[in-house]
Amino acid sequence: MIADIDLGKGLRLRTLTAHDVALVVEATGAETAHALWGPRPAGPYTPRDARAALNAWDPDAGRQASYGLLKNDRLLGALGLMIDGPHSAELAYWVRPESRRQGLALRGINALTCWTHDELGLDRIWLEINPVNTPSLRLADRAGYQYEQRLPHHCRTWTNPDPEHDTWHDCMIWAHTNSTTPPPI
Template sequence: MIADIDLGHGLRLRTLTTCDVDLVVEATGTETSQALWGPRPSGPYTPWEAREALDAWDPAAGRQASYGMLKHGRLLGALGLMIDGPHSAELAYWVRPESRRQGLALRGINALTRWTHDELALDRIWLEIDPANTPSLRLADRAGYRYEQRLPHHCRAWTASDPDHDTWHDCLIWAHTSLTTSPAT
């Protein structure tokens, strides 16, 4: 699941590793919301939290990896890819606050979606989106993803450390299917 993709104009999408702790800490330094792609979404990350997140996204395990969008050695955003079966994967994304609304997420999602279909031969890639997250809903549509279903109380809000004491909200599932690979059976 190692990728290095040229997105043009000096922007690269590449696999993040534990060597990228400092990049993650710097990139998340101005984050005020729980909008990160790590195993426990929070912001900003401390060096320990960044290492923990990058360890959890270790591509050597083969089930999930994190990909950074970098320009001139600066992390502008990240995407997470979590394989959930032989034919599908969930994609998550985050862009640093000052780099939002510049088309970076769309470029990253389009590139990683194409790469996942072509290189990993996965038929279906899906997003979980909070129904109240209008920018993400528009982004999913612009990236060619299609609405599939609403899952009631499926997504965790991460307002409490214990899942039993946390709140949960509905999630909308949007999916992209490959036209070049055979359908999942």
């Protein structure tokens, strides 16, 4: 699941590895909300947090990987790909606060969606989106994803480290299939 995709204008999408700890720490430094990476998805990250997260997203394991959106070796955002079966994967994304609203997530989602269909041969890529996250709902639509369903109390809010005492919110599932019109890169 190693990728290195030139997106033009100095932007590239490449697999993040354990060697990218400093990039993750710097990129999440101003983050006050939940970031992309686990095991507990919240920023900002210390070097220890970043190392643990990148190790958890080890692309050599073959089930999940994290891809960085980089410009001039600066991490502007990241996408996570989690394979959940022989034909499908979940896609997640995050863009650093000062780089939002510049089309970076759309470019990254479109490129990784095409790559996942073409290179990995997966038929279905899907997103889980909080129903109150209007920008992400618009982004899913602009990226050519189709609304499928709403899952009640499906996604964890991560306000409590214990899942039994945490709160959960609904998630909207949006999917892109090989039969869907390919997103523009």
